Amino acid sequence: MGQTSKVVVVGAGVVGAACAFHAASAGLDVTVVDRGPIGAGTTSRGEGNVLLSDKEPGPELDLARLSRTLWDEAGEELGADTLELEAKGGLVVASTPEALVALAEFAARQAEVGVRAEQVDRVHDLEPHLAPGIPGGVHYPEDAQVQPVLAAAALLRAAMERGARWRTGEVVGAVTGRNGEITGVRTTTGDTLSAEAVVNAAGTWGGEVGRRLGAPVEVLPRRGFVLVTEPLPPMVRHKVYSADYVANVASGDAGLETSCVVEGTRGGTILIGASRERVGFDTTMNPAVVTRLAAQACTLFPFLRDTHLIRAYRGFRPYCPDHLPVVGPDPRVPGLLHACGHEGAGIGLAPATGALVTAHLLGRSWRGADPAAHTGLLPDRFLTTGGALQ
Template sequence: MKVVVVGAGIVGAACAFHAAAAGLDVTVLDRGPVGAGTTSRGEGNILLSDKEPGPELELARLSRDLWDEAGEELGPDTVELEAKGGLVVASTPDALTALHAFAASQAAVGVCTEPVERVRDLEPHIAPGLPGGVHYPQDAQVQPVLAAAGLLRAAVRRGARVHTGEAIAAITGAGGRIAGVRTADGTVLAADAVVNAAGTWGGEVGRRLGAPVEILPRRGFVLVTEPLPPTIRHKVYSADYVANVASCDAGLETSCVVEGTRAGTILIGASRERVGFDTAMNPAVVAALAAQACRLFPFLRAAHLIRAYRGFRPYCPDHLPVIGPDPRVPGVVHACGHEGAGIGLAPGTGALVTAHLLGRPWRGADPAAHTGLLPDRFLTTGGMPK
């Protein structure tokens, strides 16, 4: 089977990695460098802690196991894969009650959750007086661009090809089935299937393939401090982060997320707002995130920021990624719309796409178990263009 994967970010790389491992003939195309889009603008989160029971959490659980497997092949130090765990903290007793209820619902479907009464036992430098939190030992972190490049190198070792600087147009054959793509220079690549893993541009790529999907950009900022001595042990965030992730509001939302990196820098997020593809710097967002981080970790008041970067998360209206074959154009398989969870969900997405291509389960991914992510859910509700 000849497969063209459109997108060389973390999701496209994972699709290529698994498809090549299954013996498929894989070509990856991207109009830009490897991992230059949303992948290069994230924190590298691999999270179970922020997902409610349902289709996304099931994919996250599968993906967490597959990250460990990929890390063994790629080398955990090479991609900075770190099983640091997550700590979600509440600022009020009522918020703690809600957090415990949320964690209990996750534990009921297999997530490891550990209520914490004294959060300073896990994070000695956190602000005093917090009523408690929940520790998620399965949460992890990876350096996303290194991971995307590593997955693609592993795919190439299995025979895949990677071409950057290539825009595409679809070529359809008998019965409207996808037959391949034509690149900007006129090159024709025959394909039995085309995987739309174009991230924030998944809507545009879907349109070019004759199978539009509603993917919207949601801008987010991340702050980076100067390198500091090891101080923050986990990924730490406030309980309202979960609500902001699930929100459909178009306006600005910020919630405190703080974690260290192996290089010593501390990453501070997270903001969300729907402003189209506006890349403008917004000092007010930077100030809000910095203030929230300093309230959570007071020692940060003495730290210097060295940069702030922003990017666009591929937002889908129901906050679930679109993964699976499109019924309108046989041969088109979507793998986009992950919003801010693409890094963590990438290996599971790649395995699930490969299972769809093979028509059978692959590496623990069974299409029959992930029907809630199929694109036809929008076709039946009117939420996606026909």
Template sequence: MKVVVVGAGIVGAACAFHAASAGLDVTVVDRGPVGAGTTGRGEGNVLLSDKEPGPELDLARLSRVLWDEAGEELGPDTLELEAKGGLVVAGTPRALTALRAFAARQTAAGVRAEAVDRVVALEPHLAPGLPGGVHYPQDAQVQPVLAAVALLRAAVRHGARTRTGEVLAGTTGRDGRITGVRTADGTVLPADAVVNAAGTWGGEVGRRLGAPLEILPRRGFVLVTEPLPPMVRHKVYSADYVANVASDGAGLETSCVVEGTRGGTILIGASRERVGFDTTMNPAVVTALAAGACRLFPFLRDVHLIRAYRGFRPYCPDHLPVVGPDPRVPGVLHACGHEGAGVGLAPATGALVTAHLLGRSWRGADPAAHPGLLPDRLLTTGGVPA
């Protein structure tokens, strides 16, 4: 089976890796370098802690196992895979009650979540007086561009090919089934299946393939400090982060997220706003993120920022990714719309897409087991334009 994967970000690389490892004939096409879109603008989160029980958490739990397996196969240093764990902290007793109720639901779904009364025992540099939190030992981090490159190189070792070019349209046969894609230079890449892994541009690529999706850009900023000695041990974020992730608001929302990197810098987020593809630097967002981080970790008041970067999360209206075959165009599969969770969910997405392509269950990745992710859910709820 010939498979064309459109998109060389972390999700496209994972799809190519799993499909090529299964013996499929894979070509990955992207108009830019590996990881040049949303992947290169993210923090590399591999999180269970921020997901409600349901299909996304199921995908995250499978991905967490597959990230460990990828680390064993490719070498953890090639991914900068760190099983650092996450610490979610509450600022008030009321927030702590809500956080622990949320954690109890996750525990019932198979997530390891440990109540913590003295959060400074895990993070000594936290502000004093915080009432408590929840520790998630399964949370991890990778360096997203390195991870995408490593997965794609492994796919190439299994026979996959890569090429640079913009996909302008799909080609179809008389029965309406996809037969390939046409790129901007006029090349037609033949395919029995085409995987739309175009991230924030997944809606537009879907339209070009005859299967449009409503995927919107949601801008976010990340601040980077000067390199420091190890000061932050876990991914640490405030309890309101989960609510902001699930919000439908178009306006600016910020919540405090702080974590260290292997290189010694500290990453500070997170902001969300729907402003189209506007890349304008907004000093007010930088100020809000820095202030929130200093409240959580007072030592940051004396630390220099060296840069701020921004990117666009591929946002779906119901906050779930679109993974699987499109009923409108046989042979088209989607693997996009992951919002800010693409890095964490990439391996399981690749496994599910491969299972669909092979027409069978793959090591627990059953194509029929995640109907909440399939494109037809959006057809029935109005998420896909007619």
């Protein structure tokens, strides 16, 4: 887009905060607007995954590899303790010899594009409390974790230290010029925020915000539950998940899918996921999902059978039909960029998304993000011959 200076970022989750941080760091005039508190949406419902291990080679893995580097840089700039950034590594385990063969083949494809993936025969050397009889797995030393809300707050605070502003309000429409270009947004508070560019980083509501700004994108909610145990001594060293997690992430099925993901936190609690189901924005607690997740976790780590759950929370992952985020300028409304649809990977992909959005705004590479290298994420991939997004 080239040296756009006045930018409005819609959304103060971790993706919006990362967009604001990078844009402000590049010297752009940034205003962040959200109808609620920082990180109150999907960001507050996530586990903080920074993963390479669950991604097939392609556009998302390319973005994830850049993001992994940028999370380390954010840790150096903002303080790893502030973000609760932990390079704990991931361990993907197979329950059968056949699943182990498939997992090894998947890891080999990732290794070909630069992901560090190490096949492990003695999984109990890495995780002593795993159930007996697991034939093996793959260790991903680059996998990491952050505390999502702390990370979003730190990125936004750093953006404000670089000159960004924060406004409360819900965006209800766009202000456009005579050629249809965006010149600002209108909010429920009656304000009009002028802008030369607007970034739609509204998470699960990205589709609705896009519609209000004249460029709808198909971002849909996918409900997920996470269980939290009582605090324990360190029992789980890595992010540990079963091999079928990868298939569930990529699935487009509407029905309930669960696959075991277990990890410890700095506070001693253990987080257990992950479920996915397409139920719209239904927030109903589903005890059957909680029961299934708990049973799967106990199968993987038997000591959990004697551990108390203290709560279960749920939220919505914003996903696109092709399971890739939408990042970049929308050709239908000059000046509008999307940064949404990350599904369950938004926390991990946030820094690279922010850098890539900033690169589009500047019209040049920024912090390792080159728009020419990430064309597979552009919104025009959904354009039909009639010029409308599918």
